[in-house]
Amino acid sequence: MARYSRRSKKGNGHNHQDRWLITYADLITLLLIFFVVMYSVSHVDTEKYQVLTDSLQLTFQSDNSILDGGKGITGTAGKNTSNGGSTSTSNQAGNAGGKDTQSGSTTLTNREEAFRKQESELANLMSVIETYVKTNNLGNQVVVADKPQGISITLSDQFLFNEGQANLKSPSLATLAQLSSLFQSIDTTVSIEGHTDNLPIVNASRYQDNWELSGARALSVLRYFIDTKGLDKSKFQYAGYGDTRPTANNSTAAGRQKNRRVEIIVLRQLQD
Structure with a gap:
């Protein structure tokens, strides 16, 4: 065991x-x-x-x-x-x-293409005008700028008119003719706006106040484009703003001179 x-x-x-x-x-x-x-x-x-x-x-x-x-x-x-x-x-x-x-997609695409085409036209327009101003030594009389609303072409009142008057001076017609040839191919609205300083109208003027003078000056430029150059009137508009939209100080002579102007704006907008 x-x-x-x-x-x-x-x-x-x-x-x-x-x-x-x-x-x-x-x-x-x-x-x-x-x-x-x-x-x-x-x-x-x-x-x-x-x-x-x-x-x-x-x-x-x-x-x-x-x-x-x-x-x-x-x-x-x-x-x-x-x-x-x-x-x-x-x-x-x-x-x-x-x-x-x-x-709907095609419409949007066409509008985008139209916008790009217009931007190209505006850029070309500005380039041509800048070259013209430089070539003809008009830097003190004509100023070109690209603004949000469009291409702005500002012309001094001394370049366009005699004091207190709205009849176009002969030396300015060549520049306006150059602009009219460029506006023919632009498919947008051109706005012509008259501006003055804040000094009251003198007795020698036929216009009652700055409102009438600024409007008459803008209308003279418009008439030149439509009546003389035969541009399509449906592409234009005009307004007189008097002294309500100054770009410089009206308390100085230099400032008042800058405020007396006609501004031509090729608007940044598409036609329907």
Whole structure:
């Protein structure tokens, strides 16, 4: 009996010494599972990725965007990936909603093109006038500026008129003729505005006050463009502002001289 007990205990000790193999096998199994999971996570489904890519391309290339009538980022029509053909997304949206939005998009595009064309014309107009003023040494009499409302051409009253009068002086006609030739190709409104200083009208003048004088001077320039040069009267407007819009201080002689002027503004606007 004693011998059997010692053998049994010895056998049990041998089994305990081999249990590390079970732990090692479990560790190897866990490592294998870990690498399989990592591989599956890092593996990209090519087909799903392609579908996502095509969907994003269709969205960004579409003519129809959140802005009504706007173009996609690439400015090209979206592609139909199912058959390889090219399809206009704006047409698809119009068919689905029962409304064709393509006409609205075309109108917006045409207006943008018209605006860019006008900006190019105004820039060219300003360049030509500046060259003319410099070539003819008219810097003290004619000032050209690009203002928010349009290209402003300011002519001194001494260049255009005698004191207190609204009849155009002969030396100014060549400059006005040059301007009229440029206005023929401009598809916008030309505003002619008369201005004076704040001194009252002298008795020798035929005009009652500065309002009448400024308006009469603007009208004289307008009449020259329309009656003498035959420009389209629908493209012109005129106004007399008297001394209400000075550009300099009326308390000095130099300031009053700057305020006595006729300003021709080629307006920055599109015709309907």
